[in-house]
Amino acid sequence: MEALKISGLTKIFGSGRLEVRALQDVSLAISPGELVALMGPSGSGKTTLLLCVSLILEPTAGTVVFDGETIYRDGWTGFDVRRLRREKIGFIFQTANLIPFLTARENVLLPQHLVGVKGEAAENRADELLKYMEVAERADYLPPLLSGGEQQRVAIARALANRPRLILADEPTASLDTARGKRVMELLKKVARENQTAVIAVTHDARMIEGFDYVYHLKDGKLNNNI
Numbered sequence: 001m002e003a004l005k006i007s008g009l010t011k012i013f014g015s016g017r018l019e020v021r022a023l024q025d026v027s028l029a030i031s032p033g034e035l036v037a038l039m040g041p042s043g044s045g046k047t048t049l050l051l052c053v054s055l056i057l058e059p060t061a062g063t064v065v066f067d068g069e070t071i072y073r074d075g076w077t078g079f080d081v082r083r084l085r086r087e088k089i090g091f092i093f094q095t096a097n098l099i100p101f102l103t104a105r106e107n108v109l110l111p112q113h114l115v116g117v118k119g120e121a122a123e124n125r126a127d128e129l130l131k132y133m134e135v136a137e138r139a140d141y142l143p144p145l146l147s148g149g150e151q152q153r154v155a156i157a158r159a160l161a162n163r164p165r166l167i168l169a170d171e172p173t174a175s176l177d178t179a180r181g182k183r184v185m186e187l188l189k190k191v192a193r194e195n196q197t198a199v200i201a202v203t204h205d206a207r208m209i210e211g212f213d214y215v216y217h218l219k220d221g222k223l224n225n226n227i
Contacts, residue, residue, distance in 0.1 A: 001068050003165045003198035004053065005029040009062035011048055011221075022048040023059070024221040030214075032165065032196040035189060037209040039202075040218035046202045049218065050168050053200065054089055055081040067165050086115050090159030090197075092169040092188075096151035098143040104130060104154045105139040111161040129157035133187060149180035156187055160195070167191065169201040173208050181208055 011023040022045050030036050038046050051057035053064070055071060064072040067088065071079050098107045108126040112118070117125070130136045133153040135146075143151055152172060159167055169188065173181030185201070185208045192199045201209070209215060217224040 001031075002029045002065070003032050003034075003067060004200075005063075005065040006053065007063040007065075009049070009052060009064070010060045011045075011052055011057065012060045021221050023052065026062070026218075026221075026223045028216065028223065030166075030198045030200060032198055033192050034214070035192050035199045035201070035209075035212040037201050037203060037212045037215045038218060039204065039206070039209075039215060044218040045221040046218050047170060048221075050170055050200070050202060053166075054091070054168055055085055086111070087162055088165045090162070090164035090167040092152070092155050092159050092167065092172045094171040094174040096143065096148075096155040098151055098154060098158070100143050103140050103142055104135060104146065104157075107143070107154060108158045108161050111158060115162055117162075125161060126157075129160055130154070132160075133157045147180075148176050149183060152176065152180075152184045153187060156184070156191065160191060160197070163195075164197060167197055167199045169199065171202055171204070173203065173205065178207065181205070185209070 007027045009023055009026040013020045013022055026049060038049065040046050052059045059072060061074050063070065069079065070077050071081065105126050108129055109122050112122040112125060130139050133156055135150050135153045138146055138150055173184050176184060188199055188201065189211055191197055203209060
C-alpha cells in the first residue's frame with residue numbers, strides 16, 4: 001500500500017484574467033521507505049505541491065489518498081486533517097525552525113506532547129532520536145548554540161518524533177554547505193530505509209539526491225516524467 005497517492009491534483013489561485021494554475025493535473029505515488037525528489041525552477045509549484053500534500057492548502061481538484069484512506073476527492077472527505085498532520089506527517093524546512101528557547105531535547109518532546117505522549121515514554125523517544133541523529137551530546141543545548149548541520153539533525157529528530165508515515169522536506173539543505181547538506185540527505189535516506197518512512201524532498205541541487213528512488217521535475221505546475 002502506498003504511503004501517499006495523489007491523482008489529478010490541481011491548484012488554481014485567482015480567477016478570470018488573474019487566474020494562476022499553480023498545479024496542473026499532478027499525479028504521483030510513494031511507498032513506505034521510498035525517497036522522491038522534486039526539482040524545478042522558482043515558481044514552478046514545488047512548495048504549493050508540498051502544501052497540498054501536507055493537507056495545509058486545499059487543492060482545487062483531484063484526489064489525495066493517505067495510507068489507504070481518501071482524504072480529499074474534489075473536496076475534503078471528513079477526516080480530521082489536523083490530527084492526521086500531527087500524527088502521521090513530519091516536516092523539515094529550509095531552516096531548522098527550532099524553537100529557540102527550548103533545548104534540542106525539548107524541541108523533540110514538543111510534537112509528542114501535542115498528541116498526548118508525555119513523561120518517560122516521550123523522554124525515551126526524544127533521547128533515542130537524538131542518538132539516532134548523532135546529536136545526543138547536544139540534547140541540553142539551545143538551538144543558537146548548535147551548528148547549522150546540528151540544528152537540521154535535531155529538526156529531523158523532531159519530524160520523526162511521532163513515527164510519521166511521510167516526511168516532507170522543503171529545501172532542507174539550502175542553508176548548509178555542501179558537506180553538511182550531503183550529510184543531512186544521507187540521514188534522510190537512513191530514516192527512509194530503516195524506518196520505512198516515505199520521504200518527499202524539494203531541492204534545487206542535484207548533488208543532494210544521489211540514491212533517491214525517483215526524481216520528478218515540476219515546470220509551470222506540471223510534473224514531468226521521473227528520471
